[in-house]
Amino acid sequence: MKKSSIRLIRHLAAFALLMALAATAQCIEISSLYSNIDSADVTLAGRGDGILQMDLIQDSKVLSTRRLEVVGPGTYVVRWPKLDADKGSYSACATLLAEGTDDSRRCHSFYYGGFEPVRFDVRDFRADSRGLHMAISARDPTIVDIYYMLVQGDRALYVTQEKAVPISGIMSTAIQRDYEWKPILENGRTYEGRVKIVELNHNQTRAFMSSFVAVEDAKITETYQDETGASATVMGESRVPFRGYLRFTLSQGGEVLNITERKTPVLLSGDDETVEITWNSTLEPGVYQLQTALISQEGSIIDLQENIIEAKPIARSSSSNETRSSGLPAGLAGMAMLVCILFRRIKGKKF
DSSP: OOHHHHHHHHHHHHHHHHHHHHHHHHOEEEEEEEEOSSEEEEEEEESOEEEEEEEEEETTEEEEEEEEEEESSEEEEEEOOOOOOOSEEEEEEEEEEOTTSOOEEEEEEEEESSOOOOSEEEEEEEEOSSEEEEEEEESSOEEEEEEEEEEETTEEEEEEEEEEEEEOSOTTSOEEEEEEOOSOOOTTOEEEEEEEEEETTTTEEEEEEEEEEOOOOEEEEEEEEOSSEEEEEEEEOSSSOBOOEEEEEEEETTEEEEEEEEEOOOBOBTOEEEEEEEOSSOOOSEEEEEEEEEEOTTSOEEEEEEEEEEEOOOOOOOOOHHHHHHTSOHHHHHHHHHHHHHHHHHHHOOO
């Protein structure tokens, strides 16, 4: 075989390998699937776009079908419609239809409505603009992995996992678990929080979802006020940036004497800043009322504190008139007086 033919074959083989690698790199597939009677989550890996079809099945009968457009890898969430479900075995099947690749399919089976020994119990669960909050307990000590998901529409914007979380073995005493969102939320937008708890030793998984509308929030944690001015410390309480302001209203006997407004720094949950103001002049002796209000962007009061200022007369130190009139320090004034007396005596003597 000629050398030129050998080179051509090698080039063709290398090109075919590169094409195969490129096709593999673009391939998107289902990497994990979980479902219960209420909802399901599917994680896709690889690269590419496609259509994800989700089917809820019982005894080979399709009870519900959902089709989602998927753009790249990530975790997608499906909510099953409310069904008058009977006790029994169900399956959730995910089929990924991606252009240029073979269909990827995976199914997850679960049992609904029957008695099953529960290794752990979620007593309460909710999501809000700050994060996820739940109370969880266990019959016996156990270890779980917890997946926290922030969902918008059909896709999880953010997924994180907390591994090997110990749960105490006292069913009557629940422990509180709180997780704060990492992404910044948009004011007025609807999100959902999803938690998935996996107990690996006994192959038990439970998932819960809670929807919420993201709102800005903050609170006044500390105030200070006296005859010269006032201050307030504000702490963010939401992953929606707080861009409000403080209104200080000073009054006496029902008459408003001063209203001062100051913008707060932009605050997220856990951030705190102190805002200070001063009065136009030191307050005259008397009793005053101070109202400190935290106002949102929309103008609503979201926190309020009221305090009393007791302005007292300023104590002034007194000094001797002699020292003031002399214009000299007390020691020098005494020495000057002594010199005058000696001078008079010398002058009165006769030589």
